[in-house]
């Protein structure tokens with residue numbers, strides 16, 4: 001979680017717009033935060049809420065210790081309301097409830113904030129209700145609409161909000177954040193190559209399945225080079241039970257792709273690009289035993305398998321065929 005606006009260095013444009021408006025005290029009544037999952041939209045809306053309600057603000061940053069900051073952190077500030085989809089959609093009644101809450105007087109401060117997550121999931125009725133709200137903004141009411149699908153939102157709503165566009169995190173930045181969260185560098189690097197979403201990357205790193213998947217990829221890779229007759233047995237006994245559905249198999253093939261790419265990086269002397277940096281010695285050794293042309297062929301076999309996976313082939317046969325292709329010529 002970000003504690004100050006300076007922490008938002010991975011979203012420089014958003015940080016600049018928000019800190020400028022806080023400095024000049026020119027806050028829009030509604031912001032539309034759009035960007036992929038895990039790009040920091042929720043963090044920004046809560047930090048913004050704290051900057052608006054903090055009793056002891058330090059410049060643009062909230063103090064993090066007053067009762068308002070603390071209650072926003074624990075999600076029970078009476079003037080900060082968060083709306084999420086109820087089932088698959090945000091319904092008109094939810095927006096109406098919000099509007100009623102805001103007309104009540106006697107709450108803690110004059111300022112009121114609402115955060116709507118997955119704002120694109122508003123039903124048409126809900127969106128129309130909200131629109132009235134946005135058209136007649138109360139001086140001290142601020143809205144944060146969060147979405148991963150801005151194209152599914154009504155233009156009439158978009159046009160009444162100040163846009164804050166969140167870009168995908170760079171892979172380096174994501175690795176740094178994952179390591180800050182306490183995950184190992186090899187795991188962080190691998191996850192950051194699989195997704196642009198920090199949230200998804202954290203989920204992967206937390207999942208024992210993923211760490212084991214990574215180990216199995218290393219083992220299969222080694223078997224393909226050193227114990228070829230065992231590779232097929234390995235696929236049957238270890239690989240198939242672990243990579244059970246298509247999504248898991250896809251991750252398995254992606255990881256295979258990464259380890260073969262690492263071999264290419266070893267051959268062209270770009271070792272800083274290694275995903276499987278913890279297997280550096282082994283990869284370099286195998287890279288010496290083959291040629292760039294062979295590795296490129298192997299990469300295309302893996303890519304072909306990935307696309308065949310999408311067309312409902314038997315996964316076991318697919319893996320066996322891939323293993324045979326990867327062994328050719330050794």
Ligand SMILES: [Zn+2]
Nearest residue numbers: 054063066069
């Ligand atoms: Zn505070």
